[in-house]
Amino acid sequence: MFSIERLRILRELADRGTVAAVAEVLSMTPSAVSQQLKVLAKEAGVALLEPDGRRVRLTDAGQALVLRADDVLAAMDRAVAEMAGYRGSPRGQVRVASFPSGAALLLPLVLRALEGTGVEIVAGDEDLPPSEAPKLLADYDIVLTHRDERAPSLTGPRIAARVLVREPIDVVVAHDHPLAARESVRAEELAEETWVSVRGGFPVDDVLESIATITGVRPRIAQRLNDFRVIETLVASGYGVALMPRWAVAHPGLSVLPLAGVRAARVYEIVTRPQADRRPAIATVLDAFEGAARAVSAG
Structure with a gap:
């Protein structure tokens, strides 16, 4: 049986690339991170990491387990949101990153649409090339990015994307x-x-x-x-x-x-983890962005 916290550590390593970076974001020591990853490999019964110079990288088995970790952690987030709904508490915060001109255009409309829903956006402006946008999912639930219309969408095994406008x-x-x-x-x-x-x-x-x-x-x-x-x-x-x-x-x-x-x-594109829209708060924010995009294009 895999520990959820160890799966979270593995996913952070996949997102951030180094044990030191994982230790910093999780307020752990690098040695503690390494120890937890060793325990997770023992639980899996297969090597999850391999040396890559002075660093480590995921093996094929490690990459496969990261995909399952995404599923498990997404399910936990949905369960927390659902229980919050039964308690009658607000549906929670959603962390949103967006490029500056896109935020200036859409964010006021999105915030207006969310008034009274119990969903709060914690916004961050991130001016990165589109190819770098998926990396932001280590710190955000939703990333609003943009790309040349001839460029391929940012979809992948650990990324879900939808075109807005x-x-x-x-x-x-x-x-x-x-x-x-x-x-x-x-x-x-x-x-x-x-x-x-x-x-x-x-x-x-x-x-x-x-x-x-x-x-x-x-x-x-x-x-x-x-x-x-x-x-x-x-x-x-x-x-x-x-x-x-x-x-x-x-x-x-x-x-x-x-x-x-x-x-x-x-093209404006929204990037999330796969199945992130099954969490009610994230689905609400995605709907608000789609509504804002429709309003802008119609105007």
């Missing part, structure tokens, strides 16, 4: 730019522009790479910044052009030009 990505220029009066712009017309862009790995940068492929010209990027408010200010001041998600544009000094001939959009 598609947001076009447009070109923004200052009002006195030669293209400012246009209704749209083609990639070929941007080959000689100076760009203010985001860091690599984010959806906006993926679209800029598509422009480079079409034009055959590497974009001349003057600045890489991840704060859209700063990017807007620089563009409005005449220091280049930029790609911006349509709903993130707020500066009055900008002209917004849809990009013709290129699939230019980012």
